Amino acid sequence: MVAGIGEELKAHIRSIPDFPKKGIVFRDITTLLQDPGAFRRANDCFFEQYRSRRLDKVVSIESRGFIFGGVLASRLGAGFVPVRKPDKLPFRKLREEFQLEYGADALEIHADSIQKGEQVLVVDDLLATGGTARASCSLVRRLGGEIKGVAFLIELSFLKGREKLSDVEVFSVMSYDSE
Secondary structure (H helix, E strand, O other), X not given: OOOOHHHHXXXXXXXXXXXXXXXXXXXXXXXXXXXXXXXXXXXXXXHHHHOOOOOOEEEEEOOHHHHHHHHHHHHHOOEEEEEEOOOOXXXXXXXXXXXXXXXXXXXXXXXXXXXXXXXXXXXXXXXXXXXXXXXXXXXXXXXXXXXXXXXXXXXXXXHOHHHHHOOOOEEEEXXXXXX
């Protein structure tokens, strides 16, 4: 977590109880996105963390991850690669299935989006249980990319998603230690 700024940015996150189901507190980032200063500061946190690293590609996860990943890729001079839900990409793709708390899901990436040896950062808006990020890292590795880190605006640390990503560097702008 980014000391100071992460706590400041939390003031721009709307908490919605019992969404999408009872007992869940949804962390709504749309309020942060609507504030130009807060949005810029959040993007600056990502940029400052990775500006000195050589990264060829920024891979982002549908859909809110695209917001931060696209900006970061542009600022770093890296390519942008979307990871999408099944049947959303038009060309030849790789698919990775993964388990959710209740059931399974899958993600896809274009088969020609990453070349062997490319340095890759994976970006998403939220780290919860880690399944989505882990599946995205697997897709990158299957294409021959080297994961240089995974980055999130928000980490729900009480869900221990970082444990599923123990083989990569994890960065989060802000963290929530409880629901």
